[in-house]
Amino acid sequence: MRIEKDSMGEKQIPEDAWYGIHTSRSMENFNVAGEVLPLEIIYAIVRLKAACATANQRLGLLDQDRSRAIRRACDAILLGMHDDQFPIDIFQAGSGTSSQMNVNEVIANLAVVELGGKPGDRQTVHPNDHVNKGQSTNNVFPSAIRVACLLLTQRLDAALDRTIASLGGKAHEFAHVPKSGRTHLQDAVPITLGQTFSGYARALEKAKRRITAAGASLLEIGIGGNAVGTGINTKPAFRSHIVAALSDATGLPFEVPGNGVEITQFMTDMGQVSAALKLLSLDLLKIANDLRLLSSGPNTGIGEIRLPAVEPGSSIMPGKVNPSICEAANMACIQVVGYDSGVAMACGLGQLELNTHMPLIGANLVKSFNILIRTCTMLDERCIRGIEADETRCRKNFEASAGLATILNPTLGYDRVAALVKEGLAGGKSLKALVLEKKLMSEQDLERLLAGAFGPVP
Template sequence: MTMRIEQDSLGSKEVPIDAYYGLQTVRALENFPISGLRMHFKMVEATVMVKKAAALVNADLGLLKPEISRAIAAAADEVLAGKLRDQFIVEVYQMGAGTAFNMNVNEVLANRAIELLGGKKGDYAFAHPNDHVNMAQSTNDVFPTAMRMAARMLFAELLPVLKDLEQVFREKAKEFDGILKSARTHLQDAVPIRLGQEFAAYAVTIGKCQERIAAAARSLEELGIGGSASGTGLNTHPQYRAKLVEYLRTWTRIEWSNAPDMREAMQSNLPIAEASSVLRLLALELTRICNDLRLLTSGPTTGFAEIAMPAVQPGSSIMPGKINPSMAEMLNMVCFQVIGNDLTVAMAVQAGQLELNVMMPVMAYNLHESIEILKNAIRVFIDRCVSGIVADANRCRRYAEGSMALATALNMYIGYARAAEVVKRALREQKTVIDVVRDEKLLTEVQIAEILVPLKLTEPGLPGKRDESS
């Protein structure tokens, strides 16, 4: 491989001649061969947007030559259009605060700008990674700014998918509204419920999760860019931070704002912790819902089998014809990963010391991964599972009509203790509650028709009593 020689404060080293990255990226590759994982590309895009905005602002303020500013901006536009993706190669587990990642971006933009200015890669007299691309910046304000931006932009992709999930649950709630079934508490028979009511409750849960995520997204819009190395703004023009954020608002149509206190924005990663926490809450609720659906589809002959999910893949390498709730299982696993990621983020967030938290790379990776995998998993869960769920109305009704919990409606007529005796006899003799009530003449046929109608027991009211509120 043909190489070029670059030099930094530690000495000189070879860099592949065709590489847009430079010496500091090479050092990072040598120092951190840990996992092969790289930052989410949205993090690269956010960082590149900051670099482009900084170049334009510094030129506007007369601090950067216009031709260098234009070249950096043009290089940034190429990256934002999807080019040079293979040049951002720094490992997730790298030096603290993300300095290697920041320099990887600086070097790629500088070397592409050099070409646009008529030079050759590595000739930093044309455009320098530190002096020009990183002008008025520090990793310490660029990385947390880009981390928040990337998460906020990824949330904008996740929220519509959650809205779709809420909507498909609402549609299933309407489709299943007339299907009577037995509720279950403690995994034991409970009073009747409608299958549509269960699905409607899932929709409400997803709606509440959306509200929490939207609130967390707003907290990410406060940016500490301009804080420079310690949050004091050293080496930045007084107008720099406000002008830079204005560019970002224009490009993204997101209401970014300058942090009221740049020191706080550098010291604290509270918005990152909040963002990760709401994803954890979403994962907990999705796990619960998936567990419900897997129970409801269990069978087909020895389980609940009240619903059936679409068959998307053979479920066994040995048992012919076996079909599993594969999409719900997949989403469960994604949720477990998100919950684990949140713990990593929490540990990293609390690890800040004085003016800086150096654990930002690992919190950025885990937060962005959580949003990405949830977005993708929920989308296929909608398309390949929830949309195609069908109900076995007859099986649901048999469970409801045979449930011992129907005796609950007898409490106000014969008392709890007598109703319990009815249940015991029904179980002992394998009869229904209604059969025992008839045998023992506890109610007249008219009363049975008014009191022990399962469908009437799925709404608020007193069994057998006319609703007098109307």
């Protein structure tokens, strides 16, 4: 063990620990979630620390050796070499001070060793005076959430692109397959299976666009604003230097905020992103449920598509196969909706100059992103790509659908067609059979009319 001292006294710290006394106190205080803050946020804080070290050096506030050692420590952390050194529970001090100081201590101790010292040597590199120079948790932590979300958006975009492409491929593959449309879970006007899948693809394209639009507001970062966003104890150019260094490191066009006070207090930019993720989850929920309905059966349901069989569906019913992938997707999407509710409430619970629920906001956003990335990938690879159409069932349902009545309206008139629908339901005959039986149209004209009932796949 080694002894470290702070304003509250002394503590023993494990000799092999890169963290320090503040982290040790936080580990004793917080163990509610039973889950540590996501590494995505830790890494984002580390990126900010590297950018701040660069900015401080450029402004002549940090010597070259310390700045280089801090950046090298950050590089090592971002390579995943010290993931076990960030043990702080999600539910901690509301500004995220515990995790922010955890990062400061790990970076400081790694930098000390880089410069030839030993962990705990605050004279060589101090976690507050050097690593945290010109910074406050009140700006570091929300800026880190923004950075983490934007980097995760890139991964989600890639997963969505693959899912959209697979749905679009099915739209073209099934373009020639007619089926009954259904509204209110009752027969409706006909549609092709391809048109159905084109609608799914378009919904996800719009969901992706909403997430991108919401993410644009995250490019403003409050780093360097210090305790209340006014930039106290920093030079005027500090923020712009940080933003430039961070943009160079990430390839993202970060900006100095238009109002440092606003961006310190209000978390609704993050709430907007969370809401966009919730909307994506609702679209995925709808698509997964549609796939379950369309594949229901195999003998007593709709059965117009076949989903890939991924596992036996029952421990007691031999041969049963369930839409397990869609069910897993449903649960994942429901969880995202729940996370969004937590984010929304936390965004509204700031007081005066600070929001003190930021670790929850950050953790829920990261979890939502990761769940949706994996859900899209699972649906794409384990379900959508392997979907097959049962063209015979689709055609049978199409011809038996009471929704065909709408196509006959212009030719036979609403009242006559309504009577045919009632007669067909009472006698168990299809509209097509009744029209031909009553010689209301020739078979050739009827087929031509039915063939023209579908527009192109969008």
